[in-house]
Amino acid sequence: MAQKKEASEKLTALFGLKIGNISGQLEETGREFFCADNRLMDEDEVADLSSEFVQLISGLLGSKDPHKRTTPQFHALEIFFSGLAQRMLMRGGNVEDVVRYSQRLQYSLISALERDSGIAFTQSRSVLLYFAQLFDELIMAIFRTYLSERENTLRAQEEELRATSTPITQIWDGVLTLPIIGTLDSSRTMLVMEALLSRIAKDHARAVVMDLTGVKNIDSQVSHHLIQMVRAVQLMGSDAIITGIHPEIARALVSLNIDLSGVTTRASLSDGLKEAFLRLGIQVSHKAS
Amino acid sequence: MAIPGVHLTRIGKGNFLLEPLRSMNIRDQGTLMQDIVAQVQNAKGVLLYYDLHDLPVIDPVYYDWLDKLARTCQAVNIRMICINMQPTAAFTLSKHLAGKPAFEIALGVMD
Numbered sequence: 001m002a003q004k005k006e007a008s009e010k011l012t013a014l015f016g017l018k019i020g021n022i023s024g025q026l027e028e029t030g031r032e033f034f035c036a037d038n039r040l041m042d043e044d045e046v047a048d049l050s051s052e053f054v055q056l057i058s059g060l061l062g063s064k065d066p067h068k069r070t071t072p073q074f075h076a077l078e079i080f081f082s083g084l085a086q087r088m089l090m091r092g093g094n095v096e097d098v099v100r101y102s103q104r105l106q107y108s109l110i111s112a113l114e115r116d117s118g119i120a121f122t123q124s125r126s127v128l129l130y131f132a133q134l135f136d137e138l139i140m141a142i143f144r145t146y147l148s149e150r151e152n153t154l155r156a157q158e159e160e161l162r163a164t165s166t167p168i169t170q171i172w173d174g175v176l177t178l179p180i181i182g183t184l185d186s187s188r189t190m191l192v193m194e195a196l197l198s199r200i201a202k203d204h205a206r207a208v209v210m211d212l213t214g215v216k217n218i219d220s221q222v223s224h225h226l227i228q229m230v231r232a233v234q235l236m237g238s239d240a241i242i243t244g245i246h247p248e249i250a251r252a253l254v255s256l257n258i259d260l261s262g263v264t265t266r267a268s269l270s271d272g273l274k275e276a277f278l279r280l281g282i283q284v285s286h287k288a289s
Numbered sequence: 290m291a292i293p294g295v296h297l298t299r300i301g302k303g304n305f306l307l308e309p310l311r312s313m314n315i316r317d318q319g320t321l322m323q324d325i326v327a328q329v330q331n332a333k334g335v336l337l338y339y340d341l342h343d344l345p346v347i348d349p350v351y352y353d354w355l356d357k358l359a360r361t362c363q364a365v366n367i368r369m370i371c372i373n374m375q376p377t378a379a380f381t382l383s384k385h386l387a388g389k390p391a392f393e394i395a396l397g398v399m400d
Binding site for chain 1: 375379
């Protein structure tokens with residue numbers, strides 16, 4: 001308690017000083033990190049960054065209780081570092097640079113204050129401890145931002161992968177094709193089904209050709225999902241045609257007792273398309289010479 | 290005569306469109322079925338479109354209602370076609386549906 005009071009008094013004394021002039025010294029640190037080789041910022045941006053930081057840290061240290069982590073002043077500082085981390089990551093920088101910059105900022109700040117105030121901080125554990133704790137918290141904010149950015153990137157990549165693994169194409173007005181390639185597991189079947197049903201509703205598709213030429217294995221659960229997918233397509237009011245069933249898959253379906261009586265199947269994708277066109281009354285013919 | 294809980298509209302010669310409202314009470318199936326079928330039959334209707342546009346999920350209870358209504362229609366030679374089924378409803382229904390439903394299904398009102 002006494003230590004805290006001592007630190008607070010020292011801090012108040014420190015920040016009674018005009019610290020606006022340390023902004024230039026902090027700028028040097030920013031330039032070193034962001035303007036050198038990797039050119040993540042230009043010099044004007046570094047100058048703005050440093051003066052914003054000085055303003056925020058003055059706000060915190062001049063507040064009633066600089067130790068409190070729930071004050072708007074501390075929150076503003078946290079947002080400043082989160083924003084900086086986000087900006088750097090988006091520009092191709094890495095989290096390590098931002099963390100090292102924050103640590104260097106801490107040292108620069110301490111030495112600049114020490115010089116301006118004439119107080120030897122090396123003999124004052126309380127002030128050093130205060131800055132160490134403050135910057136630890138701020139580095140935590142940087143890591144939180146980094147993790148959330150990583151999560152966002154992973155989510156976006158997952159979405160992209162999902163879209164490319166279910167290439168539903170409208171091959172003709174009202175006719176959708178869905179080539180399924182690779183291993184068809186339960187979660188993928190669900191994703192395919194979700195995408196397909198939404199697409200039927202959106203495009204008002206009257207026929208769907210699902211091509212299994214690229215599917216080599218199928219298990220009991222997946223075959224049930226496949227039949228469920230066909231049933232859902234039919235319930236939407238579309239015709240489902242399955243094509244390209246390999247003999248191994250046909251044998252597996254039979255041995256799994258899967259009822260294919262309500263399902264239209266064709267040997268190849270082209271046969272499936274012909275069947276879909278036939279059902280929709282579409283005639284495709286060679287141009288008369 | 291208006292039937293409580295549904296909108297029944299004539300949309301062409303012999304065709305009717307049934308739009309269920311939020312206030313429709315399928316617990317009172319008997320009266321509801323009787324009123325719907327009577328109205329279509331009186332107008333010499335042969336085709337009843339059941340619009341599922343506002344239904345995000347079809348659970349076994351609702352499916353049972355659709356099945357009974359379709360079979361009642363069949364008994365008096367009226368075709369019942371469910372239209373505008375939502376992807377979520379198709380998904381849930383496909384999970385617990387065994388066999389072919391008693392009603393026909395189409396994307397929308399046929400030309």
